[in-house]
Amino acid sequence: MTAAGTPGAGLVARGVVRRFGGIAAVDGVDLDAPIGRITALIGPNGAGKSTLFDCLAGAARPDAGQVLLAGRDITRLPDHARARLGLLRTFQQIAAFQGLTVAENVRVGAEQVHRGTGRGLLGLPPPGRDTARAATERALRLLDLDAVRDWPADRLPTGALRLLELARALAATPRVLLLDEPAAGLDQAQTARLGTVLRALAAEGTALLLVEHDVELVARLADAVYVMAAGRVIARGPTASVLADPRVAAAWGAT
Amino acid sequence: MGAAGLTLDLALAGLAVGSAAALSGVGLVVTYRATGVLNLAQGAQAMATAYLLRELVVVHHWPLALAAVCCLLVAAPALGVLLDLAVFRPLQRRGAGPAETMVAGIGVFVLLIGAAVLIWGTAPYGDAPPLVEGTALAQPGGHVLRLDTAVQLATVLVLATTVGLVSRYTRFGVRLRAVVDNRALAQLAGVDADRISSAGWAFGSFTAGLVGVLLAPFLLLDPYGLPLLVMETMAVAVAARLRSLPVAVVTGLALGVAQSELTRLRPAGQLLPLAQAVQTNLFVVALLVAALLPWSGGSDDTGLALPGGGRGGRGATAARTACTVLVLLPLGFHADDLRHALLVPALALVLLSVVVVTGYGGQVSLGQAGYAGLGALGTALLMSGKVPGLPALPAVPALLLAVAVTVPLGLLTGWPAIRRRGLALALVTFAVGTALSRLVFDQPYATTGLTVSRDGMPTGDRGFYTVELVLLGVGLLVVRNLHRGRLGRALTAMRDHQAGASAAGVDVPRLKLLVFMAGAGLAALGGGLMALGGQAFDPTAFDPVQGLLWFATVVVAGADSAAGAVLAAALLVGLDAGTAAGVSAVVVGALATVLGRMPGGLAGLARRAADRATVPARPGPGQEAALTPLGRRLRERIAERAP
Numbered sequence: 001m002t003a004a005g006t007p008g009a010g011l012v013a014r015g016v017v018r019r020f021g022g023i024a025a026v027d028g029v030d031l032d033a034p035i036g037r038i039t040a041l042i043g044p045n046g047a048g049k050s051t052l053f054d055c056l057a058g059a060a061r062p063d064a065g066q067v068l069l070a071g072r073d074i075t076r077l078p079d080h081a082r083a084r085l086g087l088l089r090t091f092q093q094i095a096a097f098q099g100l101t102v103a104e105n106v107r108v109g110a111e112q113v114h115r116g117t118g119r120g121l122l123g124l125p126p127p128g129r130d131t132a133r134a135a136t137e138r139a140l141r142l143l144d145l146d147a148v149r150d151w152p153a154d155r156l157p158t159g160a161l162r163l164l165e166l167a168r169a170l171a172a173t174p175r176v177l178l179l180d181e182p183a184a185g186l187d188q189a190q191t192a193r194l195g196t197v198l199r200a201l202a203a204e205g206t207a208l209l210l211v212e213h214d215v216e217l218v219a220r221l222a223d224a225v226y227v228m229a230a231g232r233v234i235a236r237g238p239t240a241s242v243l244a245d246p247r248v249a250a251a252w253g254a255t
Numbered sequence: 256m257g258a259a260g261l262t263l264d265l266a267l268a269g270l271a272v273g274s275a276a277a278l279s280g281v282g283l284v285v286t287y288r289a290t291g292v293l294n295l296a297q298g299a300q301a302m303a304t305a306y307l308l309r310e311l312v313v314v315h316h317w318p319l320a321l322a323a324v325c326c327l328l329v330a331a332p333a334l335g336v337l338l339d340l341a342v343f344r345p346l347q348r349r350g351a352g353p354a355e356t357m358v359a360g361i362g363v364f365v366l367l368i369g370a371a372v373l374i375w376g377t378a379p380y381g382d383a384p385p386l387v388e389g390t391a392l393a394q395p396g397g398h399v400l401r402l403d404t405a406v407q408l409a410t411v412l413v414l415a416t417t418v419g420l421v422s423r424y425t426r427f428g429v430r431l432r433a434v435v436d437n438r439a440l441a442q443l444a445g446v447d448a449d450r451i452s453s454a455g456w457a458f459g460s461f462t463a464g465l466v467g468v469l470l471a472p473f474l475l476l477d478p479y480g481l482p483l484l485v486m487e488t489m490a491v492a493v494a495a496r497l498r499s500l501p502v503a504v505v506t507g508l509a510l511g512v513a514q515s516e517l518t519r520l521r522p523a524g525q526l527l528p529l530a531q532a533v534q535t536n537l538f539v540v541a542l543l544v545a546a547l548l549p550w551s552g553g554s555d556d557t558g559l560a561l562p563g564g565g566r567g568g569r570g571a572t573a574a575r576t577a578c579t580v581l582v583l584l585p586l587g588f589h590a591d592d593l594r595h596a597l598l599v600p601a602l603a604l605v606l607l608s609v610v611v612v613t614g615y616g617g618q619v620s621l622g623q624a625g626y627a628g629l630g631a632l633g634t635a636l637l638m639s640g641k642v643p644g645l646p647a648l649p650a651v652p653a654l655l656l657a658v659a660v661t662v663p664l665g666l667l668t669g670w671p672a673i674r675r676r677g678l679a680l681a682l683v684t685f686a687v688g689t690a691l692s693r694l695v696f697d698q699p700y701a702t703t704g705l706t707v708s709r710d711g712m713p714t715g716d717r718g719f720y721t722v723e724l725v726l727l728g729v730g731l732l733v734v735r736n737l738h739r740g741r742l743g744r745a746l747t748a749m750r751d752h753q754a755g756a757s758a759a760g761v762d763v764p765r766l767k768l769l770v771f772m773a774g775a776g777l778a779a780l781g782g783g784l785m786a787l788g789g790q791a792f793d794p795t796a797f798d799p800v801q802g803l804l805w806f807a808t809v810v811v812a813g814a815d816s817a818a819g820a821v822l823a824a825a826l827l828v829g830l831d832a833g834t835a836a837g838v839s840a841v842v843v844g845a846l847a848t849v850l851g852r853m854p855g856g857l858a859g860l861a862r863r864a865a866d867r868a869t870v871p872a873r874p875g876p877g878q879e880a881a882l883t884p885l886g887r888r889l890r891e892r893i894a895e896r897a898p
Contacts (some may be wrong), residue, residue, distance in 0.1 A: 095755025
């Protein structure tokens with residue numbers, strides 16, 4: 001296993017540009033989310049965080065630049081292919097599957113291999129069923145969703161839905177995890193649990209990148225911080241020093 | 256007469272249909288701009304008005320002018336306002352999505368057609384009165400300009416110009432544009448959005464009526480032909496991207512003229528029948544092209560994730576038992592009743608194809624009748640030995656081979672579905688179904704000299720019905736496997752949240768192709784059985800209007816309920832055989848228009864009733880025994896704060 005913090009072993013963005021019309025929402029961003037570390041991306045509204053996030057996750061294609069996962073160029077891959085390579089994401093607007101139970105929601109994340117469609121049509125179990133089951137159970141326990149496992153997802157409150165989305169991503173055993181405001185709508189106990197889980201994941205060798213508005217949470221969790229404003233990274237480095245930087249406070253000031 | 260003279264004559268002749276199409280386009284665009292709804296029922300409104308005018312003039316001997324005023328200026332706008340008040344405004348109030356609105360529109364369409372069949376029957380009338388006599392108006396250089404054509408053309412231009420001027424220069428127009436931009440905001444600013452949308456519906460319905468009355472004299476008036484023709488002219492509105500009136504007018508006129516000019520093309524040899532098919536159906540081709548061109552409209556719509564569609568659930572066992580009993584019953588029927596019942600398993604398979612594509616996959620598909628027709632035609636062609644290189648096959652191999660060939664053709668609608676959702680996808684699938692019907696099933700080159708028999712299978716009705724049941728069982732097994740396990744979870748994920756499913760690693764494009772191919776196969780199997788049951792290939796059975804009825808039926812029954820589809824098939828066949836023709840369409844249409852108040856359809860109703868009956872057994876918020884850890888913590892905290 002690669003040592004924690006090794007550059008390039010996690011997710012790397014090089015010169016990513018994404019334009020809408022004539023405006024560059026993301027304008028040449030370099031970013032490194034190494035394995036075993038929690039990296040945070042902060043910045044005022046409209047700074048281009050979400051657009052960058054979409055480019056990294058595969059929901060959007062960058063107009064220029066590269067996205068590398070463990071050294072492999074994934075810039076042209078669609079999002080589901082990235083997910084199968086171990087790059088998982090959560091959404092700012094919760095993306096739960098209303099028609100499935102909590103456990104089934106998590107299971108969807110656990111069982112995305114290409115093969116087995118023919119077997120499925122014949123009613124035979126898909127390959128790798130036991131692994132998927134085990135991963136589902138583990139993710140449910142980790143996020144304290146065991147008690148509601150058979151509930152339809154549409155009966156869960158917001159906070160639990162956020163954890164459900166995270167559980168779905170965890171069930172896929174991610175190498176890199178992209179989290180879009182994971183603490184929004186969580187109560188204190190849930191936020192604490194989230195922090196513990198994210199720390200544990202990093203310790204196990206996952207690379208985490210989170211977009212977060214809650215600077216307190218960032219200060220407590222993140223190893224490194226990138227600050228974006230107007231499509232560019234204006235500051236980067238270890239959390240404490242970046243958050244103390246007066247330029248950051250200036251860019252942040254309004255929000 | 257020289258070539259140039261002929262060109263001019265054909266152009267003048269084409270203007271008649273062209274101006275009607277342009278008028279239809281103007282109506283659709285105006286309704287869409289005022290209400291945000293693409294009026295899918297327009298064709299049926301046109302048909303209803305044309306029937307009404309004929310009834311008043313031919314049967315009751317009213318003077319034409321009085322009857323026309325009554326139909327066009329009173330009845331048609333009143334129908335529009337009624338639709339707004341009774342169907343579309345409640346949906347808008349509830350914040351219903353485009354999918355529900357679309358289903359309601361199809362419901363109105365089916366309802367009006369059913370009502371027409373009930374009142375006037377399906378026999379075509381050839382005596383629809385023309386509004387304006389077709390006397391020659393002027394003959395510059397020997398070219399005849401008919402009075403009716405001139406009046407139509409003038410009407411279109413005047414209406415389009417008036418609408419354009421009103422929306423640009425009057426207070427009403429400003430309000431209209433405000434409502435279109437942002438309804439809620441416009442209401443806050445004191446605009447009466449309801450009045451605007453009522454006016455939009457009244458105008459749209461008036462133009463629909465005018466289109467119907469103008470077109471009816473050119474063709475035989477029957478409940479299916481005219482509505483479909485008007486729906487084909489949606490090509491004009493789609494080409495105008497539902498925005499531009501000038502584009503709609505120009506496209507309508509140009510298509511009319513082009514269709515007329517094309518009659519001069521006579522390619523030699525094998526191309527001739529195909530060319531003729533295109534010539535008479537240029538609007539179908541145009542609709543297909545316009546819907547397939549990249550279009551932002553509807554692409555960011557949600558899919559058809561109709562609310563209330565949980566998987567499994569209570570009441571399912573009861574529905575399954577009812578299904579089993581119902582499909583086994585006909586085995587004990589008398590010969591006559593059994594012959595009617597032969598249609599049930601076949602129709603059930605076609606409806607199941609809609610369940611798979613729309614209910615499980617969340618993809619709107621209005622073209623399943625086309626695949627059913629392909630299955631029927633394929634079976635017939637293979638049995639008649641019309642396929643080069645193959646001998647005439649017995650029934651079963653022919654049916655299975657036809658299904659196998661139709662499965663990959665599911666890509667015809669599956670491929671466009673990858674990038675389209677909602678309305679845009681609905682239009683493409685409808686266009687594909689219509690194109691198949693008009694360019695293949697209706698054409699002599701494909702359908703002459705076909706013989707369909709039950710050669711090689713039980714020839715008696717009872718034996719054949721048993722075979723049908725076996726095949727229905729196989730179909731149900733495939734459907735069940737699509738709803739369970741890994742495939743079922745992935746499909747439901749795609750239906751409920753496409754981006755989320757994709758991010759979780761679900762290969763959404765591949766899955767869409769899979770559901771459309773599975774749907775095509777099921778529909779083809781059902782269609783083939785229909786042909787074998789009737790021992791003939793009947794192109795009218797696979798009319799696109801039938802496809803709309805089938806789609807509405809499945810959504811009403813509860814889009815993701817396989818048992819519901821089988822029950823619905825039995826009900827459709829039973830209603831039409833046991834009562835008058837058209838009753839089933841009226842029932843389905845009426846239910847579809849109130850679907851907004853009945854989420855999940857009839858299956859949803861049944862599920863909720865079953866849930867209520869067994870409430871204590873089901874965990875839910877607010878019950879002590881089943882609080883989540885979060886709930887328990889919340890309760891503790893509330894208890895702490897309480898004085």
